[in-house]
Amino acid sequence: MIISVVILGAPYSTQAPATALRFAKSAIAAGHTIHRIFFYHDGVNCANELIIPAQDEIHLPNEWQSIAKENTIDMVVCIASAIKRGVIDPTEASRYEKPASNLKDQFEISGLGQLVDASIHSDRVITFGP
Amino acid sequence: MIISVVILGAPYSTQAPATALRFAKSAIAAGHTIHRIFFYHDGVNCANELIIPAQDEIHLPNEWQSIAKENTIDMVVCIASAIKRGVIDPTEASRYEKPASNLKDQFEISGLGQLVDASIHSDRVITFGP
């Protein structure tokens, strides 16, 4: 089955990105295809390269990065949600004259159309709320 | 009266930083002293220099920056909350080998002792929850 996942909660504040990660791993292990992970609302913080978790805690952005790489999953960060939360790529940084960018590799900033597209091309869309 | 403010909610996700801002402005106008603003939990995102609000929306990080500058208010961002949420200063960036830092001017990263200190030296501590 083709499954897409929506993440609305921030890592280290809510459990949403961690629960979604376990779900995605199990879905892949069961032979399903994760079509896209869409990061929306506070979920966009998963893509912040500057996150430094405590040493005894799971590194959620790295985990998402790995699972996406290994399984060629599309990881899309909603642009409207991201820029107002301070998660920006080099293009935004230069457009808005910001001193740096912080979007993690393997994540891509794009529009809500990618969520609509995911809902069209997936058999299931499952949301992990804050 | 000496008042300190604690902000727990993220800007553009919750109303907390906006409500706290109006409260702080009114307190100053009434002749009170704002001793310290302590940014904790998701409130630390107020200090993210990379935030780009929509054009028709209030720029909360800039507003906090201005009010602190004009009234010499201490704005402390909790280090434990901040680094796991990807808000870091140049010191943290170099310690953890991150490609950039994003702490906004006028904000300072420090420990929870600053919250305890604020509660000792203020007549009132008021928290704005997420």
Added chain:
Amino acid sequence: MSVQKNLLLICRKAPYGNALPREAIDIALAASAFDQNVSLLFSGDGVWQLLKQQKSDSINSKNHGKVLSALALYGIENIYVDNDSLKQRNLSKDNLLVDTKSVTINEIKALCNNCDTIFNF
């Protein structure tokens, strides 16, 4: 995106305190722009979103009522409101700024069962 699906957005949260209600409307607009068949149901605290005379300048926030007025511009016409939720809040359709169809719990269940995807915000 040539496939057209039936998408139901359930708006359950009050406006202003949290950004989720606005972000939900953005999804509706995007889906409509991509020719999807979008229905909106305002239920629970979501019915507060529909209230007339919101004056959000007082809290330096974008007016949610105006956000909702974009629904008509995007041709989104299937807008439902949960009748029980209105009653529980001592509200009637006269208090609402958008033209909505008032629905019973059984009609809501039918909406949920007949769509392809549900987003619950």
Added chain:
Amino acid sequence: MSVQKNLLLICRKAPYGNALPREAIDIALAASAFDQNVSLLFSGDGVWQLLKQQKSDSINSKNHGKVLSALALYGIENIYVDNDSLKQRNLSKDNLLVDTKSVTINEIKALCNNCDTIFNF
């Protein structure tokens, strides 16, 4: 920080779903390290924080029970639990991993009225 104040921390939220309960305990530890007089009250869903046999490896999270065990190391002894909140959840003090004083609603009001600062988490 030579002044000593009475600080009451009301822990009202369940652990794991959100970081706030852990961050509240961090405040208690910091206040104690700075010689403040710290009291903790577990009330509402906060009483779940005290449950024995939490095995949070299953969700890749730090064990909240172990976080609480730091309270004793920091010499925090005024730990109260809301008796009504326990009952409402069909729990008794036998289910709890920390030694707590069970308090009634009137005792809780007295705690609130007799401290200098309240943090509600």
Added chain:
Amino acid sequence: MILHTINKSPYSSAIFNDCLRLCSDGDAILFIEDGVYATQQGTDSYQLIEQHPEVNFFALAPDLEARGLTSDQAKVLTVDDNGFVELAVKYQKVQSWY
């Protein structure tokens, strides 16, 4: 005497009930943000307000206005941001419910 602030709708969150339970006589509750939805007449939460004359109820005007609400002023007094500060000063402690 304590000033309690409540920032969530009583239809979605239990904090209004939780807060009322801990209120002592003479305490105040100020509804802010989504908390102001508790102040509307003819609802269960308004009944709860009426049942607690020992508590002083207030609502933050900018939050009412933003949401298209008014207060009847009978049981719930409206205060502006300056009034919020005055309440925080008048009461000895502020306890935030969220």
Added chain:
Amino acid sequence: MILHTINKSPYSSAIFNDCLRLCSDGDAILFIEDGVYATQQGTDSYQLIEQHPEVNFFALAPDLEARGLTSDQAKVLTVDDNGFVELAVKYQKVQSWY
């Protein structure tokens, strides 16, 4: 048929009630994260579970374990992460309550 997920405690949030109201016969509710606190016997929320035999109730095992809880398995079946995926596949739609 719909799989509903609930991730908040029934003592703090109204979503368990709100969700039950919208459930059709044969729908399933999976308690995840803080939602699993609804599954404990001898409580009001457990009574609510017992009163809805037309709904299939599940709880996510890793979240129960983390919190020091167990399920009696009588009215609420425990599933692991693989079981969560199986439920999402078995039911036609997933609706998330948070």
